[in-house]
Amino acid sequence: MGFTSNCIHVAILVLSLALVSRARVLDPVDHSSTPEFVRIQGSQFVLRRSTFLFNGFNAYWMMTVASDPSKRHQVTEVFRDASAAGMSVCRTWAFADGSSNALQLSPGTYDERVFQGLDFVVSEARRFNIFLILSFVNNYKDYGGRPQYVQWARNAGVQVNNDDDFYTHPVVKGHYRNHVQRVITRINTITRVAYKDEPTIMAWELMNEPRCEADYSGRTVNGWVQEMASFVKSIDNKHLLEIGMEGFYGDTMPEKKQFNPGYQVGTDFISNHLIKEIDFATIHAYPDIWLAKQNEDAQMAFMGRWMESHSTDAQTILKKPLVIAEFGKSSKDPGFTSSARDLYMGAVYSSIYKSARNGGTLGGGLVWQVLAQGMQPYGDGYEIVLADNPTTAAVISRQSHAMAALSHQV
Structure with a gap:
């Protein structure tokens, strides 16, 4: 899987799609039919017995914002705009520990108002027919995380x-x-x-970006993940x-x-993802931070x-999406x-699309992050307000519809 652009191919494909079908509309979809769970078949995601290839986004803030009924329109706005751009998966937090506006005020004590936001x-x-990936805890002190549990x-x-000690202490x-x-x-x-019976939830996530300074081999995290x-x-x-x-390699290979x-x-992409209860692998990618100098x-290189290394490993070693x-x-x-963004x-999307088109394991990508208008306090530099960024929204929409079209071909 190369990283060179496949924009012409994708553009032609999307243009053809536009001639024969309308993009997803702004109104919510009809859920009168029985929804189904996203499942795994081999190294592919499957939905309703068809391959499920997707384009999606991160919006970690959703529960916190929705805990204030006067701001819930911002959650609705993001789902509406994302749906209109063909996005079908959203990753967000199902945690806020001991911090301001916390979900879990102290161990076992919850703020019902915040839970109702979730x-x-x-x-x-x-x-809006968007699947959720819900994360249980943060590695970092933001929103409580591992430090709060240990405290x-x-x-x-x-x-x-x-x-x-988060990974090893029984308490x-x-x-x-x-x-x-x-x-x-x-x-x-x-x-x-019940959440456990809700097909809108695509997957649970054990932790956002687990790390362990005490054991760089990955074995400590591995034991915790298995348990x-x-x-x-x-x-x-x-x-x-x-x-x-995040995808960091450890001592296994x-x-x-x-x-x-x-x-x-302190993680090991190979051994951690070989655990049989883990259904699919993930990577994060921030070369602008990791290689800032x-x-x-x-x-870009x-x-x-x-992407290519992890995609190959997922296909040949893990045999998981x-x-x-x-x-x-x-x-x-x-x-x-x-335009640089x-x-x-577009280059990342192209690589995902080409892998999927060639029968690879890449099922989709989730851009960080989508906000509604008027949410400046949640901006971190990576935020995208779809209504205010039409060229970026167009790049996203092209990928969404290209992946959806591909779902029906593979």
């Missing part, structure tokens, strides 16, 4: 050394398991459907499950470390190697222009 997110996603244990007098692991069970068994106050993946599946065997990995951006983070050509679960281009990068996204 209920709204799930119900709106269903209304909760420390506050209770438990002897913990550092944040990496901390117990807090995490309790949260997982609480979310999975939650009955939506709007739809009256928690088995636990999730014991409660819910209907939904897919992924880890939340040392020769693969050459593809890392010069360092490790290198020029754009070098960053890294991106090509990163692969999703590029986070990527983007920041307006804070030196010399940023919206469009070219970068």
Whole structure:
């Protein structure tokens, strides 16, 4: 899988599609038919007995925003605009731990108002026919994360050394398991459907970007993933499950470390994803951060190697689907222009499309991140407001419809 642009092919394909079909409309879709769960067949996603290839986005903020009923229109706006652009998968947080506007105020104690915000997110996603990937916890202190779980244990007098005890201490692991069970068994106050029975949820994610400084081999994280993946599946065997990995290689195949951006983070893309309860692999990609001192050509070349290496591994070693679960281009990068972002996204999309067209394991990509108008506090440089960025929205829409068309051909 190369990284050179396939824009002409995609443009012709999309032009043909435009002549024979309309893009998805702004109104919510009819859900009168019984919805089905996204499943795995071999190294492909499957929906209603057909290959499911998708284009999607990240919107981590949705539950927090929806916890304020006066701001729920922003969630609706993003789902409506994303649906109009043909996007069909959204990744978002099902956590906010001990912080302001927290979902989990303390271990086992929840703010019902915030939980109802997540209920709204799930119900709106269903209304607009967008599947959700819901993440259970953060690696970082933002929204609480691993540091908050360890601090909760420390506050209770438990002897913990550092944040990496999250993966090994039984008390901390117990807090995490309790949260997982609480979310999975939650009955939506709007739809009256338990989350574990909700087909709109495509997959659960164990953690956003797990890292472990205490053990760079990946073995500590591996043990935790095995334990928690088995636990999730014991409660819910209907939904897919992924880890939340960035894609860093570890000690299983040392020769693969050459593809890392010069360092490790305590995970092992190969061994972590070989765990049988994990249904598909993920990578994240931020060469503008990881290789900040290198020029754009070098960053683009890294991106090509990163995608190709993991796609090959997913096909030949893991034999599981692969999703590029986070990527983007920041307006804070030196010399940023919206046209440079469009070219970068187009190149990533082209590689995903070509892999899928050639029977590869890449099932889709999720750009970071989509916001509604008037959400400047959530901006991080990578944000895209579809209504305000027509050229970027066009790049996204082309990919969405190209992947959807391909779904019906493979």
